[in-house]
Amino acid sequence: MNRYVAAALCAASLLFLSPLAAEAQGPFHLSPALDYGLGAGGVGLLSFDILYSKVLDKDDGIDGYAVRDKDDVWAFDRWAMHDHDKAMDTASTAGMYATAAFPLIFFAAPKEDWATIYAMYAETVFLSQGVKEFTKAFVDRDRPYMYYEGAPSSKLEDGDYHDSFFSGHATTSFAAATFTSYVFCKEFPGSKWKIPVIAAS
DSSP: OOHHHHHHHHHHHHHHHGGGGGGOOSSOOOOHHHHHHHHHHHHHHHHHHHIIIIISOOOOOOSOOOOOOGGGSOHHHHTTOOOOOHHHHHHHHHHHHHHHTGGGGGGGSOGGGHHHHHHHHHHHHHHHHHHHHHHHHHOOBOOGGGGSSOOOHHHHHTTGGGBOSSOHHHHHHHHHHHHHHHHHHHHSTTOTTHHHHHHHO
8 A cells, every 4th residue: 555545544433533542542542732743743754745755756666777786785684685675575465464454353342442552553654654754865885686586677667776774574563562552461461362362463
């Protein structure tokens, strides 16, 4: 899904859910000033990315490329480098979406808490994606496949080849996993499922 469509959905969710959150009975309660402020922060970061990458044409595509030198990559990261593998990319994306959907377990929480929990998740997605895109606007770091022959032409044309940091998959998965683990432990403090949920997420 396009990141801007996802951001728009999160914004709509936050605006729709916030008024319903007043009925929450659990450990979390929304503060209009804080929560709308966090949402606005995410909007601001994503809006900056749209301006910088689209209006100012930061996403400069290329027609071809010279294979990068692996010795230019920190030794700490070099072991994880590999050429583009479509099957691995598909599996990684599927794992990211599965992790992003894990907060659906909070439908097991009392119904009165749903609006609050999912409004907080919308904020989490908004801010994490905003920070990711803001960072990508200023940090050009080639993706691992640029150090091998056969980089996908579509990635070269749309400028994605130098947007390796922050990783979108890692950002999305980490934000969802952290949110799920923390909220579950607060929402169900005596649950025997705390450790399994933390491990799974």
